[in-house]
Amino acid sequence: MTPTEIPLQGEELMTIREMCDAFQVTPRTLRFYEAKELLHPIRQGSRRLFTRRDRARLKLILRGKRFGFSLEDIRQTLDLYDREGSNLQQLLRTYDIACARLGTMEAQRDELTEAIGDLKHELDQMAARIASIRKAAE
Amino acid sequence: MTPTEIPLQGEELMTIREMCDAFQVTPRTLRFYEAKELLHPIRQGSRRLFTRRDRARLKLILRGKRFGFSLEDIRQTLDLYDREGSNLQQLLRTYDIACARLGTMEAQRDELTEAIGDLKHELDQMAARIASIRKAAE
């Protein structure tokens, strides 16, 4: 029997391939993110091992990308999430930055809501046009 | 005195510079969008003149960009908006595409709402840490 352990969900560490399969990214992408200091996998020899923290960060990275943020933007936002032992000064600064970030995200959500409304309006008009065309054709 | 006219909001046609000032983009960007068939300004000689329709489209373009859509995505979405005299077949296809687009936008809004919730949660935790540090310092 192959002693290759089936990766359990609760396991602490994941290989690069397990990460790729879990998050639908390529190895190149993960290495690129490490080079950009978005991820900090530990090493066993030369191999990368991704921690639970890396997985949480990657989830946020991919989410941020879907919203159109640059990796640099995302990196700065990520740093807001796991800053444990900072002093009060840094903590306050971080808090301010996070508040600002929250503001932009809420603005974006509002704009998105507006865009959805516009598109729905357009859909209604199209539905009406479709109905009238069908009616005209008896 | 320079007779540089102050661009009125209700004017029919706008020059490239008026567009740039109104939308905070560069001339290069507008020419690029025209080359990509996102905008279709009319010409007076060689000069571009942007119509009300171009302004509406540009607004949607910039909005789409803020959501992270590619220009090609945006172009296809734009075409949904001003398709006037199509036949029933095309109209139905357009309707389906628009519905799908609406779905992705709503999914994105939901995800954004979730992300906002996460960040708020993080802010609460930070606020608590800040308070406890301040309290510890008497």
Add this chain to the structure above:
DNA sequence: CGTTACAGTGACGTGCACGTCAATTGATCT
């Protein structure tokens, strides 16, 4: 009528976010 001053057209350059390829290095199977 010369000179600004802005608009247009290529053509090339740039930053970002990776993709791709080659060479190497262990780890694993037989």
Add this chain to the structure above:
DNA sequence: AGATCAATTGACGTGCACGTCACTGTAACG
């Protein structure tokens, strides 16, 4: 030990969304 296979590193390539530069055209001002 040999072969196989995944992972690493480095270097170069790519597509997108423009920026920048050089040059030309042209309308307007003095």
